[in-house]
Amino acid sequence: xxxxFTPSEMMEFLNEVxxxxxGDYAIDHLDGETVTMRLFTADHHLRPGGTVSGxxxxxxxxxxxxxxxxxxxxxxxxxxxxxxxxxxxxxxxxGRDLIxxxxxxxxxxxxAVTDVLIYSEGTDKPVARASLTYSIPPSR
Amino acid sequence: xxxxFTPSEMMEFLNEVxxxxxGDYAIDHLDGETVTMRLFTADHHLRPGGTVSGxxxxxxxxxxxxxxxxxxxxxxxxxxxxxxxxxxxxxxxxGRDLIxxxxxxxxxxxxAVTDVLIYSEGTDKPVARASLTYSIPPSR
Amino acid sequence: xxxxFTPSEMMEFLNEVxxxxxGDYAIDHLDGETVTMRLFTADHHLRPGGTVSGxxxxxxxxxxxxxxxxxxxxxxxxxxxxxxxxxxxxxxxxGRDLIxxxxxxxxxxxxAVTDVLIYSEGTDKPVARASLTYSIPPSR
Amino acid sequence: xxxxFTPSEMMEFLNEVxxxxxGDYAIDHLDGETVTMRLFTADHHLRPGGTVSGxxxxxxxxxxxxxxxxxxxxxxxxxxxxxxxxxxxxxxxxGRDLIxxxxxxxxxxxxAVTDVLIYSEGTDKPVARASLTYSIPPSR
Numbered sequence: 159x160x161x162x163f164t165p166s167e168m169m170e171f172l173n174e175v176x177x178x179x180x181g182d183y184a185i186d187h188l189d190g191e192t193v194t195m196r197l198f199t200a201d202h203h204l205r206p207g208g209t210v211s212g213x214x215x216x217x218x219x220x221x222x223x224x225x226x227x228x229x230x231x232x233x234x235x236x237x238x239x240x241x242x243x244x245x246x247x248x249x250x251x252x253g254r255d256l257i258x259x260x261x262x263x264x265x266x267x268x269x270a271v272t273d274v275l276i277y278s279e280g281t282d283k284p285v286a287r288a289s290l291t292y293s294i295p296p297s298r
Numbered sequence: 299x300x301x302x303f304t305p306s307e308m309m310e311f312l313n314e315v316x317x318x319x320x321g322d323y324a325i326d327h328l329d330g331e332t333v334t335m336r337l338f339t340a341d342h343h344l345r346p347g348g349t350v351s352g353x354x355x356x357x358x359x360x361x362x363x364x365x366x367x368x369x370x371x372x373x374x375x376x377x378x379x380x381x382x383x384x385x386x387x388x389x390x391x392x393g394r395d396l397i398x399x400x401x402x403x404x405x406x407x408x409x410a411v412t413d414v415l416i417y418s419e420g421t422d423k424p425v426a427r428a429s430l431t432y433s434i435p436p437s438r
Numbered sequence: 439x440x441x442x443f444t445p446s447e448m449m450e451f452l453n454e455v456x457x458x459x460x461g462d463y464a465i466d467h468l469d470g471e472t473v474t475m476r477l478f479t480a481d482h483h484l485r486p487g488g489t490v491s492g493x494x495x496x497x498x499x500x501x502x503x504x505x506x507x508x509x510x511x512x513x514x515x516x517x518x519x520x521x522x523x524x525x526x527x528x529x530x531x532x533g534r535d536l537i538x539x540x541x542x543x544x545x546x547x548x549x550a551v552t553d554v555l556i557y558s559e560g561t562d563k564p565v566a567r568a569s570l571t572y573s574i575p576p577s578r
Numbered sequence: 579x580x581x582x583f584t585p586s587e588m589m590e591f592l593n594e595v596x597x598x599x600x601g602d603y604a605i606d607h608l609d610g611e612t613v614t615m616r617l618f619t620a621d622h623h624l625r626p627g628g629t630v631s632g633x634x635x636x637x638x639x640x641x642x643x644x645x646x647x648x649x650x651x652x653x654x655x656x657x658x659x660x661x662x663x664x665x666x667x668x669x670x671x672x673g674r675d676l677i678x679x680x681x682x683x684x685x686x687x688x689x690a691v692t693d694v695l696i697y698s699e700g701t702d703k704p705v706a707r708a709s710l711t712y713s714i715p716p717s718r
Contacts, residue, residue, distance in 0.1 A: 243663035383523035
């Protein structure tokens with residue numbers, strides 16, 4: 159599917175909708191089916207020891223699935239997370255950005271399902287995986 | 299099971315292990331099988347509109363399961379989150395603390411499973427549910 | 439909520455909708471919010487060694503959540519499973535029925551979420567837990 | 579990783595361990611990281627209407643993850659399912675085999691995580707996705 163956003167339009171849209179995370183993320187790639195998001199790992203994402211915290215990985219998975227869901231439907235729609243399952247498999251490496259690769263597996267009228275794999279930049283074994291369901295309420 | 303911590307010993311332990319969330323949580327109840335945690339909802343937990351953010355609810359579920367897991371085994375052990383599944387069911391009410399009720403369903407030698415229900419304080423319909431697996435590496 | 443089925447009306451309805459499992463289940467309790475289902479453990483539910491198979495526990499969790507969802511809305515509606523997460527925590531005991539306790543946590547217009555705990559009859563430690571989302575398509 | 583089984587050795591092993599499903603499955607591909615399993619869809623896998631039942635898809639996901647986990651470690655080991663999350667996204671097409679593609683995301687000493695996508699043969703949109711954790715108890 160053709161995305162309804164360029165990466166920079168999507169970033170602008172995210173900054174409007176989630177102003178509190180402005181500056182934390184970049185979109186490295188975006189089409190109508192897959193998305194690659196980058197978390198600029200900073201001190202407030204870390205646990206003691208330098209590893210990225212669980213909530214920061216959750217937030218990255220969530221925003222990646224949100225971008226994958228909104229890309230083909232456009233900004234008029236609403237979408238809210240209803241379900242996530244997530245496996246934490248390895249420790250992220252200290253001092254590296256996290257790279258999340260999202261794949262939109264289903265875009266239905268009411269529900270969208272996205273798979274996400276998260277990597278420490280430059281490594282090929284995922285630190286975490288997630289799958290998320292977004293609910294798309296009927297537009298008025 | 300008899301818990302190896304009083305609530306205030308557990309809070310002290312949490313403040314050591316997760317200094318970055320100091321002041322965010324209280325333990326309203328703790329025994330060897332159930333725990334009630336409170337999130338003092340503050341501005342940095344909110345999304346625009348005043349609702350508590352997904353990552354803040356994730357963090358509350360995660361710390362609740364951590365406390366439920368550590369209570370009967372004591373602070374010598376290590377425990378890391380390996381899996382979470384979470385359903386977001388209702389919008390938290392603005393201006394209220396979140397109350398998480400955790401139940402330790404299984405404490406094995408290697409894995410512990412905890413169920414968590416999250417409520418806006420003073421309401422009886424859960425805003426979210428989660429189940430989490432903590433892995434307990436063998437001690438040396 | 440008041441259920442729209444008595445237990446025997448619900449069993450009759452299940453036998454119509456899932457004729458292939460006729461005789462496998464009983465409803466021990468049913469109200470508009472909780473349900474207790476019984477799996478009459480038989481040879482075709484077992485793995486070598488006498489323990490109940492994973493697919494049989496999945497099927498029990500699924501039908502329990504279906505009953506919990508349909509009880510308050512009535513048989514005109516459709517409901518299909520969209521998501522399950524399940525933890526297998528202990529081995530079921532050989533030669534005992536399984537008892538599933540379902541709690542309807544949310545009944546929205548489009549989605550229903552049910553928690554299920556499964557026990558070997560007569561024991562108080564759950565062998566498995568599950569949470570399921572049913573999608574309720576809009577009626578025409 | 580080099581698998582410790584050829585596909586036909588693995589099928590023989592499955593037939594020993596799960597004699598009750600003999601004849602239901604084939605292994606179309608197997609290496610040390612990915613596996614493709616085929617469910618020969620038969621009457622006992624179907625719901626009224628001809629679609630494959632939830633428990634049959636669960637069983638397919640479970641055996642696929644089992645094969646992915648055992649392939650690199652060999653038959654001396656034990657492995658038991660501890661967690662599954664599964665999304666049902668589309669109705670399987672009547673009269674077609676199901677094809678499950680499993681990817682082993684992590685093989686640790688104690689836990690293995692596998693992602694599975696399930697397709698109706700000859701179609702490219704998944705009917706379901708699953709992720710499974712297998713626990714590998716320490717060998718004696």
